Amino acid sequence: MVGKTLITPDTLVLVSGGARGITAQCVIKLAHHIPCKFILLGRTPVNDPLPEWALDCPDDAELKRRAMTRLTTEAKKATPQAVEKLFRQIRAQQEVETTLQAIRQTGAVVEYVNLDVTAPVQTLQKELAGPVQRLGKINGIIHGAGTLSDRRIEKKTIQDFETVFTPKVDGLRNLLKVAPAGQLDFLVLFSSVVGFFGNIGQADYAMANEVLNKAAYQIKRDNPTCHVVSIDWGPWDFGMVTPELKRAFAERDMTVIPTDAGAEMLVKEITSHHTVNDQPVQIVVGQLPTRAASDISGELQRFEIRRHLSLDANPFLLDHQIGLYPVLPATCAASWIASVCEQLFPGFTFYQLEDFKVLKGIVFDENLAHEHILELNEIEKVPGEKVKFAARIWSKNKNGRPLYHYSLIVTLLREMPPTTIHNVNLQPSAGTNEGILGKALYEDGTL
Numbered sequence: 001m002v003g004k005t006l007i008t009p010d011t012l013v014l015v016s017g018g019a020r021g022i023t024a025q026c027v028i029k030l031a032h033h034i035p036c037k038f039i040l041l042g043r044t045p046v047n048d049p050l051p052e053w054a055l056d057c058p059d060d061a062e063l064k065r066r067a068m069t070r071l072t073t074e075a076k077k078a079t080p081q082a083v084e085k086l087f088r089q090i091r092a093q094q095e096v097e098t099t100l101q102a103i104r105q106t107g108a109v110v111e112y113v114n115l116d117v118t119a120p121v122q123t124l125q126k127e128l129a130g131p132v133q134r135l136g137k138i139n140g141i142i143h144g145a146g147t148l149s150d151r152r153i154e155k156k157t158i159q160d161f162e163t164v165f166t167p168k169v170d171g172l173r174n175l176l177k178v179a180p181a182g183q184l185d186f187l188v189l190f191s192s193v194v195g196f197f198g199n200i201g202q203a204d205y206a207m208a209n210e211v212l213n214k215a216a217y218q219i220k221r222d223n224p225t226c227h228v229v230s231i232d233w234g235p236w237d238f239g240m241v242t243p244e245l246k247r248a249f250a251e252r253d254m255t256v257i258p259t260d261a262g263a264e265m266l267v268k269e270i271t272s273h274h275t276v277n278d279q280p281v282q283i284v285v286g287q288l289p290t291r292a293a294s295d296i297s298g299e300l301q302r303f304e305i306r307r308h309l310s311l312d313a314n315p316f317l318l319d320h321q322i323g324l325y326p327v328l329p330a331t332c333a334a335s336w337i338a339s340v341c342e343q344l345f346p347g348f349t350f351y352q353l354e355d356f357k358v359l360k361g362i363v364f365d366e367n368l369a370h371e372h373i374l375e376l377n378e379i380e381k382v383p384g385e386k387v388k389f390a391a392r393i394w395s396k397n398k399n400g401r402p403l404y405h406y407s408l409i410v411t412l413l414r415e416m417p418p419t420t421i422h423n424v425n426l427q428p429s430a431g432t433n434e435g436i437l438g439k440a441l442y443e444d445g446t447l
């Protein structure tokens, strides 16, 4: 079934973060295709004209020099931080003004609302009431607002987390209170491949983006006529990607998404679909990250990884109880081992698990050990190809004796062989000799 076109010249699109960065580039491109109506949200104030000292200054170093002179003239401390802050304010305001001008040149109608998407819902509703009254009902949302505060997880502060998490997650919740999904023809969320694959220093960013991905599925389920899509963008050649990040991507052989191609892709996503559709809810755009293979030459090695397991930190275990006590599912033990092996050898992927034995298991009763030891002994290595481990998880009992919980053999490979789907006859249907083909279960939605 085909519904109505998602976007027409009468459509009003609410865009968080739409005046700057990659979202602005997408909005400009969209306006070129369909000059419709936009409300852009952002924290950058643009009410006052740019100060005279900042005019006609495309060179960043020169603008910083002028900012320093300005601060000194105003008898303020011209610290490098103060200069950088003023410089960024000027550039942000210029970016917003350039975006608005570029959109208006297409014939589209645009209003900019200087608003933090994490503000209380009442504030958002109040600030947006005027533009909505002038421009009509909101038919589409693009949620592009996002910030970074990269730091390794052990150094993250609550403030870092809030800075990164709230614009994405609280922001989405707020936008949907202003314009519920039931009234929308489309909802586009700007997520990131980092939500999918993770990235060093970006634990909060990964979480926020993955919440957007999962929220998209839920919103689509509850509002099937709205086109909902969460786009897991790879790195762009624009926006929050700093030169350092670009270098890091280059080291991982990841090419960045050219600005024009990325914006074109967003336009396609909105202009080529219809309100009723079976399009994917989550799409990954860009090249998948690859990692250089670890060097696995040399002697066979032994590793020990210690872990404190508790019910408090793993409340899902309360749903896996045998008799009186929760028990670690064997599959959790196996994936714990496989995942540790992969982390020891970046660039290699878990391929095979053999000879898996549940010995004592791990029971969360009064005898639970304070720590569990994962012992990994390399038993075979083929440089650049494969590494095989004999693994076991054990702990010490109250008398200091070893207690073995699980054992298995794990193989990691550098290159995965092509996947085969075995056509196993699972069960003969009544009255025939024909069984259900295993492959069918993957094709008919059963699995």
Ligand SMILES: NC(=O)c1ccc[n+]([C@@H]2O[C@H](COP(=O)([O-])OP(=O)(O)OC[C@H]3O[C@@H](n4cnc5c(N)ncnc54)[C@H](OP(=O)(O)O)[C@@H]3O)[C@@H](O)[C@H]2O)c1
Pocket (backbone or CB within 6 Å): 016, 017, 018, 019, 020, 021, 022, 023, 041, 042, 043, 044, 092, 115, 116, 117, 118, 143, 144, 145, 146, 147, 167, 190, 191, 192, 193, 232, 233, 234, 235, 236, 237, 238, 239, 240, 241
């Ligand atoms: N660039 C990439 O390579 C890349 C890759 C994957 C995903 N993404 C995603 O794409 C989106 C845009 O990224 P970008 O690279 O364009 O970053 P950017 O240049 O830093 O722009 C961020 C945008 O979000 C707005 N924003 C941030 N916090 C906000 C808040 N609390 N309320 C309202 N607006 C807010 C900013 O405007 P103000 O500063 O004026 O508020 C700006 O328009 C983000 O969600 C990001 O996660 C980007």
